[in-house]
Amino acid sequence: MLLIMVAISCGEDEPDDNPNASIQFNFAFEVDGEALDYGQAYLINDDVVSFDVAQYYIGELSLTMDNGSTLNFDDQYLLAVPNTSARADAGENVGKTITKVDFNVGVSPEENSQSEMDFTEREETDVLAAQDPSMHWNWNTGYKFLRVDGDVDTDGDGVVDTGIAYHIGSDALLQALSVDSNIKIDQGDNSITFVLDLADFFANVDLSSEIDTHTGNVPELAQRLVNNYSTSISIE
Numbered sequence: 634m635l636l637i638m639v640a641i642s643c644g645e646d647e648p649d650d651n652p653n654a655s656i657q658f659n660f661a662f663e664v665d666g667e668a669l670d671y672g673q674a675y676l677i678n679d680d681v682v683s684f685d686v687a688q689y690y691i692g693e694l695s696l697t698m699d700n701g702s703t704l705n706f707d708d709q710y711l712l713a714v715p716n717t718s719a720r721a722d723a724g725e726n727v728g729k730t731i732t733k734v735d736f737n738v739g740v741s742p743e744e745n746s747q748s749e750m751d752f753t754e755r756e757e758t759d760v761l762a763a764q765d766p767s768m769h770w771n772w773n774t775g776y777k778f779l780r781v782d783g784d785v786d787t788d789g790d791g792v793v794d795t796g797i798a799y800h801i802g803s804d805a806l807l808q809a810l811s812v813d814s815n816i817k818i819d820q821g822d823n824s825i826t827f828v829l830d831l832a833d834f835f836a837n838v839d840l841s842s843e844i845d846t847h848t849g850n851v852p853e854l855a856q857r858l859v860n861n862y863s864t865s866i867s868i869e
């Protein structure tokens with residue numbers, strides 16, 4: 634598990650704010666409100682399906698506070714993987730309530746168009762470096778902004794039998810989201826959880842027949858899944 638913390642401090646002339654608050658970013662994945670368990674069979678849109686990979690990139694993250702300040706992490710990326718935590722460094726003037734969370738699902742065009750050398754020379758601890766399972770097609774095609782793999786039942790006998798793969802990328806499918814929140818921030822440890830519900834993510838998708846998109850091969854399905862981000866990703 635990757636565990637990283639955010640240290641935030643405020644000046645002595647701002648007694649209404651939190652001088653010693655820390656924020657931990659958590660990543661949860663669910664299926665219709667139930668915690669995702671790799672390999673478990675779920676019923677989504679009347680199809681039996683199981684999953685073995687689910688993860689996505691978060692970029693351009695910013696938190697709007699009730700005191701009017703904004704905590705920006707736009708120079709850092711987070712890789713959302715089930716049951717992990719991550720951090721980013723923050724500045725001063727944290728308020729007592731986070732009223733809005735803004736972020737992108739994916740990476741910027743600048744990062745997505747990097748050279749092969751830029752990619753291979755990234756530090757191992759960099760979430761934009763090579764990952765296992767892979768979150769990067771190649772230096773020319775760029776990053777997989779979101780990846781979900783598993784298996785589905787295609788013959789109706791209740792047993793999964795065919796692989797599924799949904800890999801979304803390309804600059805055109807970089808998606809900005811803005812989520813209203815009412816998350817209280819106290820002195821000491823605090824947490825924010827990004828929740829992706831796969832039942833909502835696959836709304837209006839026939840999993841037994843629409844078994845894959847690698848974006849370029851089935852762009853309409855990729856766009857449909859991107860359109861589901863706003864109803865499938867929530868903040869707690």
